[in-house]
Amino acid sequence: MAGAASNEADKVWDVVIVGSGFAGALIAHELGKAKKEVLILEAGAPIPTNINDYMTRFYAAAAKVPESPYTPEIFDNNGLVDPATINAGRPTVLTLGPTGAKFGDWTNAKQAYLVQTGPTPFTSTYDRIAGGTGHWLGTSLRFVPNDFKMKSAYGQFTDWPIGYDDLEHWYGEAEAELGVSADKADQEYLGIKISRNYPMQRIPPSLVDQYVDRSLNAKPLTEAETGFLGAGKLETIPVRSLPAARNSEPYRNRRACAGNTNCIPICPIQAKYDPTVSLNDAMATGFVKMMHRTVASDIVVGENGRVSQIKYIRYQHDRGPRSDAKPGAVKAKVFVIAANAIETARLLLMSRDKTGIANSSGMVGQHLMDHPSYVS
Amino acid sequence: MRPRVFETGAAGDDTLYLGRSIVLMWYLGAWYDPRALQAINRNPDSDLTFSVISLKAYTQGWALSVAQAHPMGFSQFQFGYWSRLPKDRDDFIGKLT
Numbered sequence: 374m375a376g377a378a379s380n381e382a383d384k385v386w387d388v389v390i391v392g393s394g395f396a397g398a399l400i401a402h403e404l405g406k407a408k409k410e411v412l413i414l415e416a417g418a419p420i421p422t423n424i425n426d427y428m429t430r431f432y433a434a435a436a437k438v439p440e441s442p443y444t445p446e447i448f449d450n451n452g453l454v455d456p457a458t459i460n461a462g463r464p465t466v467l468t469l470g471p472t473g474a475k476f477g478d479w480t481n482a483k484q485a486y487l488v489q490t491g492p493t494p495f496t497s498t499y500d501r502i503a504g505g506t507g508h509w510l511g512t513s514l515r516f517v518p519n520d521f522k523m524k525s526a527y528g529q530f531t532d533w534p535i536g537y538d539d540l541e542h543w544y545g546e547a548e549a550e551l552g553v554s555a556d557k558a559d560q561e562y563l564g565i566k567i568s569r570n571y572p573m574q575r576i577p578p579s580l581v582d583q584y585v586d587r588s589l590n591a592k593p594l595t596e597a598e599t600g601f602l603g604a605g606k607l608e609t610i611p612v613r614s615l616p617a618a619r620n621s622e623p624y625r626n627r628r629a630c631a632g633n634t635n636c637i638p639i640c641p642i643q644a645k646y647d648p649t650v651s652l653n654d655a656m657a658t659g660f661v662k663m664m665h666r667t668v669a670s671d672i673v674v675g676e677n678g679r680v681s682q683i684k685y686i687r688y689q690h691d692r693g694p695r696s697d698a699k700p701g702a703v704k705a706k707v708f709v710i711a712a713n714a715i716e717t718a719r720l721l722l723m724s725r726d727k728t729g730i731a732n733s734s735g736m737v738g739q740h741l742m743d744h745p746s747y748v749s
Numbered sequence: 750m751r752p753r754v755f756e757t758g759a760a761g762d763d764t765l766y767l768g769r770s771i772v773l774m775w776y777l778g779a780w781y782d783p784r785a786l787q788a789i790n791r792n793p794d795s796d797l798t799f800s801v802i803s804l805k806a807y808t809q810g811w812a813l814s815v816a817q818a819h820p821m822g823f824s825q826f827q828f829g830y831w832s833r834l835p836k837d838r839d840d841f842i843g844k845l846t
Binding site: 428429431432433434435437577578579580583621622629630631632633634635639641 | 779798801828834
């Protein structure tokens, strides 16, 4: 991928994006198509031209966890290395072990990247390459309309300032870009309306899905069986295929799923969408460039009260001293911070001499959402 | 001269656990140290670590082939196989007599 040349140091880009995960990659691609000059600052290493290195590492790993293909530097022969010695660290599920454990104690800062003081650990992880979203499952469910009005519909939480109808068009756009396989009729439940059909047929239900469906729905369910759900009269419980961002037929130059049973952490044939797909498309527009191993460290606000530049630090090797890769700054008309829920908040809060920016609400870094359970 | 193990007719523990490691290697494509297997037999709480021998060992281990399955990340099947019953066992391994 193209790197930004040093003679571009004083250039004012149309847009600078911090992070190349889902948001960063998709925004870069759209801007590139519109002929805007874009620079992406990416904390991680370059994306390899093919995934053989990732697959080799994954096959050889004894513990096949989400990080296995991507992050060799977090381990050495003695196990987990001290995260402080890694230039752009990342959390791993291997550090969700109990307090006091010899290996993977989540409260031990010599092992765990995230410093956590709450009663239980935050269990979701992320990486420093294409946002680590290489290891997402591909689940692409839409919200149902009532998700946006929890307060008015159920008296719980709060209503969103937007509703399902505001997002409906964009769900369709995203499903086309990611390549989601699903059946429209199957997914139009609880008020969901889908105006643009999914680009591919649904993933066929597995033998287990079929068995569950038969067991649940061979004959009408009775009040005694379903009453505890509090959902009224319920004679069937439909079993649906999950809308999945994995190909059920060849789509956008990628193959159909061959059932490698490995969406997490990596699809060996890229039948599952990941942001490197959009990143490659973005690069191919000729308007998007990327600086790797470049960690945004300070968002600088100019005299007019708007962000004027972003400072960064660079490194050459994943571990050890930062060597002679010089720090610097980039200027742009517009800045996009798309660096993951945790790292975005961290960057905002550490900017402006650690007084923080874009935080008039005081909510930056608050209310982080986790997976209720970890699927792996 | 025949190896001692055959002469005695009864192999010692070292030979027994080496044999187990080799069988595990065939089926799982991973190397379990025979001493670790002995240790875990004496004390089920002891650590049992293993290493993946090679990429080929991982992808070609017999256990998953016997199950008409595949190792994570290495499928030789085609789209939709998961929605159909696997071949009859006899078709796959021949008739057991």
